[in-house]
Amino acid sequence: MALIGVDWGSSNLRAYRFGPDGAVVDRRESHRGAARLKRPEFAGVLAETLEDWIEADTLVILAGMVGARAGWHEAAYLPCPANPEDLAGAALRVEDAPVRCYIVPGLSARSANGVANVMRGEETQILGSHIADGTIVLPGTHSKWAQVEGGRITGFTTVMTGEMYALLRNQSLLGQLAEGDATDEGAFALGAQRALDDPAGALPLLFSARAEVLLGSLSPQSVASYLSGLLIGGEVAALRERARDGVMLICSAELAALYRVVLALAGVADVRVLDGADAVAQGLWRIGGLLK
């Protein structure tokens, strides 16, 4: 049986064609993300994208926002703890697809004091890491810190680091004093160190990205890096207890470089990195193998 995996997020679609051993033998990408499509358009976009990849016995596994309420079909959040078998078992069969097709559900979690969290797409990346026990961090718009125990995803927390950065950089009074988005490693490290040092975390420090400029102690060109340092520092400061025994980062090389700096400042020595695209492909292959 031929397997195809599709990471279908809000903005983009990334398709992976697997060989019989799970190696990615071909990949295709388009900007026809789930947030840009109306429900009746999904089947056609999938057929156009996969085109000649589709054979009689092909199985297609979809993950990401394609399964959200506003996506193609809603694959309801599965509560943690969940292992690959649970996710495969709850995968939603898509009846109106051009081929045999399933959508991987997202996951939900509640902390000990009842705080809700959801993820959609990251669960597939986490499984793609093949980590049996440990903390997995998926930096991004909404960074996820997930615990994996005995091969099960047991819980996770979200920090809105990427979205907060965009809001503060582009829409806030802090951002008005910022010029450009050039990288200033010193300003980044200063922001990160301050957030790690402050027992109250990053919230009471954010305004300093404005005050330092007004007092002449930070250049407008360095505000973006300083703010990024404060926010990533605040994220790591909030959750560093979970990183004590090391973490695996799943993200792009650019984000991994930033998080490595902050994790090192926080004293986290054991940091491994897995590319986000490799992780999702491996996760799709793994879940697909359970659905064959």
Add this chain to the structure above:
Amino acid sequence: MALIGVDWGSSNLRAYRFGPDGAVVDRRESHRGAARLKRPEFAGVLAETLEDWIEADTLVILAGMVGARAGWHEAAYLPCPANPEDLAGAALRVEDAPVRCYIVPGLSARSANGVANVMRGEETQILGSHIADGTIVLPGTHSKWAQVEGGRITGFTTVMTGEMYALLRNQSLLGQLAEGDATDEGAFALGAQRALDDPAGALPLLFSARAEVLLGSLSPQSVASYLSGLLIGGEVAALRERARDGVMLICSAELAALYRVVLALAGVADVRVLDGADAVAQGLWRIGGLLK
């Protein structure tokens, strides 16, 4: 000598005419805030606003964003610690005003580990409280938590609670699931309690304002109150050590009601409230008295 005080912020101008004993005998208000005026317009706006109040021996004291770099004339930030005499001594004489006129400078502060803060306008409100020793909280777009010792403002911290609320409510992915801004006291208290209970503060909780709705455990109509609770709770959680011996709030009655709820949840028993307009008038009178 007749004294007039003007609280000239970014969006509004509020003028207070004082009787010989410091009582406000008349007040005027307009929307001709400092952020809306070009430099050559300030003198005319002041003359039009004060008009028949001006007598031969009138002294006018201005405070707020009128003294910012982009205001009428820049009254440079005075470093903490500062007492009323320091602020009066550093007041900037305005040469092109229609009457004898000074601008009160803003204040700057650096925390023990070097983090910068600035305020402009709040220093006058703090002096208007006539507090000699204690913690003064000025909730708002950029909430200020100031220490006063022996009549001097010795330091302060800023938390961007109001601006964060507006950004998250109106521009973020959380806000997309929110409907309206009605008050839900239960949702507000839940958010505040969660932020107070979480040793990591509010940052890792913000996303729950989205997740709770997606899981059906929070109604879209309650998101605004829950988010407000998380943010004010996060502010108080970050700085509650400073509130141990009580606080004075300087703000509107509406904001005071919200902060009272959160401070009570945080175990702060001694909370006094001073109206923001009364505070600025008293502060202008106090500084003006030193300039006569």
